[in-house]
Amino acid sequence: MALQSNPAWQAFSDAVQAAHADPEQLRLIEAGQLTVDLSAQRDSQTLRDAAIELLSVAGFEQARHALFEGGIANLSENRPALHTALRSSHAPESVRSLITAQLERMKRFVDDANTYNRYSNVVHLGIGGSDWGPRMVWHSLKGVSNRRTLRFAANIDAHAITAALDGLDPRDTLIIVASKSFTTTETMTNAREAIKWLEHGGIKHPLNQVVALTANPAAAIEFGVAPERIFEFWDWVGGRYSIWSTIGLPVALGLGWTTFEELLQGARDMDTHFQTAAIAHNAPVQLALNMVANTSILGFSSEVICPYDARLTDFVPWLQQLQMESLGKAVDQQGNPIDVSVSPAVWGMPGTDSQHTFFQWLHQSQRGAPVDFIFCIEPEHHLLSHHRQLVANCLAQRAALWRGKSVEVSFQELKHKHDESHAQWLAQHCLHPGGRPSTLIVLPKLDAHRLGALLALYEHKVFVAGVLWGLNPFDQWGVEFGKRLALELMQNDPEQTKDFDASTRHWLASLMRVTSKNH
Template identity: 60%
Template sequence: MSALSQTTAWKSFSHAVSASPTKPATLRILRAAELEVDLSTQRHSPALVIAARALLNQQGFEQARADLFEGAPINWTENRAAWHTALRAPTPPSRVAHAVQAEQAKLAGFVERVNAQNLYRNVVHLGIGGSDWGPRLAVESLAGHAGRRTIRFASNVDAHAITAALEGLDPSDTLIIISSKSFTTIESLANAACAIDWLRAGGVKQPLDHFVAVTANAQAAREFGIREEHIFEFWDWVGGRYSIWSSIGLPIALGLGMDTLNDLRAGAAQMDEHFLNATLEENAPVQMALSAVANCSVLGYASFALCPYDARLRHLVPWLQQLEMESLGKSTQRDGTTLDVASSPAVWGMPGTDSQHTFFQWLHQDGKGAPVDFILCAKPDHRHTRHHRLLIANCLAQRAALLEGKSFEQALAEVSLKEKNPQAAAALAKHRVHPGGRPSTLIVMPQLDPKQLGALLALYEHKVFTEGVLWGINPFDQWGVEFGKRLAGDIERRLDALGSDPAVSPYDPSTAHWVRKLASG
């Protein structure tokens, strides 16, 4: 395989991106499901449209997309499918339909039973990474739609997390969910052990009767002691960060109702249909991915900021951080060669308008800055119309300012209204120059409800998949994460072995020093 940067399609794409205007004059809004995706301030030109299509063809996008939906082993380093779309399809593909529908029915039956018996006022969910961020995001952002139970989350192995999650709850009326694909995740199992002790101390004679497991390793859950009817399965072809659509969504159903979980899946399915059937030029995930690749690999932006102008979406930032950076944080292509263009920008951000008072100064006047994804709801779920008007005004104003910028001449005219000394005015004006021409995307949701949230999450899933195809990397494995986990296990064993020879260590001097010092107390 030729180095990507040396291929004809990449050279044409790179040239077209660089030659496209920094302030495009054409309105470009794509409708996907019920979302509107405004790409008007991203690089765009007729030449770029042609070059982008050629790059997609060169990288085999259409076949890769078909393989995704057909359950082919597109996770090639683990020889697995990545078939999360099957979990939300109105009619699951025939090869997995029975398994998917059986688990969905089992989960729905469990929720119906505990609701009918009025069991468990409290649910504590133990998971981490993909088993945590999706359910946490959905429960916290959609909390206004229901609220049958108190739902809490504990992910971190720091005992402060599980202690805070359990604090103030009644053990006799609390359900513990362990969500772990492998059922070996050390954080979740360590927190589960604390929860068992807490239940027992609270007078629960059979603590494991208060547990359910959501896992791809049902045997390990049985060996842990969880009852068969409390084990909900998903499969190795469901990646952790794509698992919200599976039984990992149980806390959503328990807290907000089965209808909420089903509507979340339905919104994602609508986005799947758009991704499958829209033309490439009108395909929102595809066009977002092309803009992201242009920004990172051609224009040199090493990061992008996510700014949802809705305080309920604060957990969308870490959810997307994991989706993007765990999926794309790689540089090895399918043939084993190293990708020779910049890839995988860092993702960061926070909700507006807090973000404006935190890092927008850098976005506006740093020498490089970063692209921004703005997310806005057209309608609020409250009656405070002026607050929502202010929110919209701030979002649109920041985006416009990033694009338009402010020239020295504009700044000088502004300063000169008060400062009459020409030299002093010129000196001050230099500090008020904004480069402008900074790319952004605006995603407008009609309102924040389960269907729109499902569509939004699937939009980003398909964007990340398309980026992986364009860069020729596998977005479905995470070997870097696994490497760190293995080292942590070894270091824990050494911390326990207080009598071992401190001079014997396979680690660098700094790590060895801290192992010895912290093991000795």
């Protein structure tokens, strides 16, 4: 059924448009040791009732059960999406032993490396979900007592791999090759370059310093990696959900096994909250409902993420991949066109840098965008005046977006500095429309447990939004199409490229002329 002809959807839409946010009504949800403040999102009893009915009609309870119990969550590929099982103490029996065996192997590898002081440096090669998860966790949690140095290379641009290897000692460097298929062009190209670097550094058996993280062990063995150095995950783990799997190996090597376990525990706590909390007090469900309301009904086309913590710089691109790869669809589970706007673009950067970059647009543009603000109560440094300023800026920007500022208020402020006519003219430029929605997520502090909970919060938000919109958040056919075309272009075969447009053929020919000179 088309959403706009669904009575439950229409009731939800009507309730959203009639509701408002009351700045004096505090709406807090405690979840996984995080606090989610929804006070600047629309709310009413009618809206809450309509949301519950919409979730029921969409089959939310059944979909959530299938997610955790191994049902077919990914319809187009006919498989479950069991990333939650990777961190569960009660994983479905069908996968429990597989997960336990790989975790035990990972731990033995980390313990052995620590016991014998192996690998001062770890270079992680992956892209997309095989890269953003460990990269984001490392940059969020690394400190002065890290066990090892981690570097990352994802892009096929050779500047990435050369920068990752630059200055390292090949004798004390581990190369991790992370690819679900173990055929990913960027990753395998960088892996071959890293092996050459080891060889040029005097390493006689470079593959002894290579580890594979993959769902295709046979391909890793064919590449030359010994079976005991291959750590497996599975096709029911999407790349953007894979940090909880063996893809977390660099985190365990760089930050310690205990840190990796705490990351899993934090996500596990959020899973429990998501499974047991009532709808009105269920943080992922409420985040999803707000996103659906803001996007499909109120017309916002993007969503801004502003962590007021410099350590969370990589959180934004991690979330971009999670949300936009999951929800960037135009058809529902049955293949029918979706008749409402879905999947807002995700963008942002940490505050206060963001205030001097795009907050002018957020405050005074015609439309603006909803914002997720994130901050930690306790800093990991002793410069408390900095932290007070940081949090004050976060709260002030959020308040200003909602409160707004009228022309009359601006005029009253300006008339003491300017003549009346100029003050009236200038006041028009100082108008802040206000009423712009936001969510505030507060962490007691940024540690592995709270970070794990934060990541799982957004994973479940994306899942619920997929249920409400009726789409599949676990496939990514658009990505696959582009990959296939790139492979065709790399063949340098006129028969393979004749169906491409004139511009593509022109620039491909130019590329081939340049690269042939270098060979």
